[in-house]
Amino acid sequence: MVCSSPLLLTLLIPSKEANVSTQQSKPFGKRLSRRQALQLMGGITGMAALAACTAAPVAPATGGEGAAEPAQVAGTMLVVHRREYFKEMEDLFAQAVQNWAQENNVEVETSTVASEAFEDFVAKTLAEVQAGNPPDLIYHVRLVQQLYFYDALEPVSDTVEKAIGLYGEPSLGHRMQNFIDGEWWGIPYINGGGGEFARRSVFEGQGIDPLEDLVTWDDRRDACLQVTDVAAEMYGWGRTVNRSGDGAGLVQAVIHDWGGHITDENMTEITFNSPETVAAVAWLTEIYTSEQYAPMLPPGVISWTDSSNNEAYLAGNIAYTGNAASVYAKAKADQNPVFEDTVVLNVPVGPYGQPHIGAGGGGQLHVPKGAKHVELAKELSLYLLEPDVFIPISLISAGLFLPAYQKYYEMDPVVQAFEADPNLQRMGEQQLGDYPGLSWPAQPSPFFDAIAAQSILTDMMAETITQGVSPEEAVAHATDRIIQIAEEMGALG
Secondary structure (H helix, E strand, O other): OOOOOHHHHHHOOOOOOOOOEOOOOOOOOOOOOHHHHHHHOOOHHHHHHHHHHOOOOOOOOOOOOOOOOOOOOOOOEEEEEEOOOOHHHHHHHHHHHHHHHHHHOOOEEEEEEOOOOOOOHHHHHHHHHHOOOOOOEEEEOOOHHHHHHOOOEOOOHHHHHHHHHHHOOEOHHHHHHHEEOOEEOOEEEEEOOEEEEEEHHHHHOOOOOHHHHOOEHHHHHHHHHHHOEHHHOEEEEOOOOOOOHHHHHHHHHHHHHOOOOOEOOOOOOEOOOOHHHHHHHHHHHHHHHOOOOHHHOOOOHHHOOOOHHHHHHHOOOEEEEEEEOHHHHHHHHOOOOOOOOEEEOOOOEOOOOOOOOEOOOOEEEEOEOOOOOHHHHHHHHHHHHOHHHHHHHHHHHOOOOEEOEHHHHHOHHHHHHHHHOHHHHHHHHOOOOOEOOOOOOOOOOHHHHHHHHOOHHHHHHHHHHHOOOOHHHHHHHHHHHHHHHHHHHOOOO
């Protein structure tokens, strides 16, 4: 699905009747023990995080990515937001919050929290809710289903309806993720842009057009090998399958593009152990274990974390990677020459035969249950969506904070930005499909959030790459773990 104009972008926004998430229709009502819940959020790591969270109150944050969350003081709002690789976005978000606070004579503290599903954000939030001391507002990504499942959110339908009245329908992914059982539980804030990035000059230097010639996963793998120049420290394949958000995203994409999936569309059975999944895992395993592809792998790629590929790309050492738009935004902000040489690739195609165009929904605002300043949190949320506040942040983000609402794509600054930067337009278009992510072909649910929290996909790849387990065995082991989670949660209909 390719859009050629901002007007067409608006037409891809779904109607409000489409793809509504339900949990009441699924057997998720059983109570889990505290230990079961923590295991589903990431095992022992989650348990340790929760124990730390319920200890003595922490001191107020002094800023910085690693700062502790401040204890809530009576009369003071607490707003927490996810850490970003492109730290300028953290600062811009926090400054917008403080601008509202000053305009409204409200004392507000801001703090950053863990950014990925397999980290401790959900465990800490639940501990704060249970202790009666949650933040007043949270900006985070994709975790509404899990927080709703654990009864940790306040409904925000009134606020979302106001936003829809002002700015039109949000992208389909927001409705999939945030509209559950007839209520909104997350306020659509951004579509988190990103995708696959390539160095135009490196590929064109080998006679490869990045937009025309890199259509399939095989095309990309083979081209990355062709453009590799070890003597010049230019490695073609800048992607990892290690435990990380980027690693999990790659494994998920390849499995789905081969036609593998965790459940059927109606979540009646686990379908992960299939010939398609095994073939996808075998394809990925070959890249990281075969002598044929070894030259295109950067040193240490097997153990990369989420920041490693950003650093390698910005240093000019890799020709291709997949990432949030933070890598593009950072290159732009630093006037790094790789910015002008970067092309956002089209969504790849695998043996399944159809590209999976994302549905957006990459960033929401939440009001935790028991928040002391619910109405102020809702007012702040609407302020953050005002065009005079949001558009400057969005434009600086270079795709990281894309608009989530239809009418934004008709506003002159957004139209002009898309026309000026084809990469930005492609990132926008790639958020306006119907692909829900890990749950495909099913709708999002806390079951899939629990699988993500357990890092099952990347652990499976670690078995085949570092332990020599066959793809068939690794897929079977992963399936056993998935079935265990399904049984714990009563996830199948």
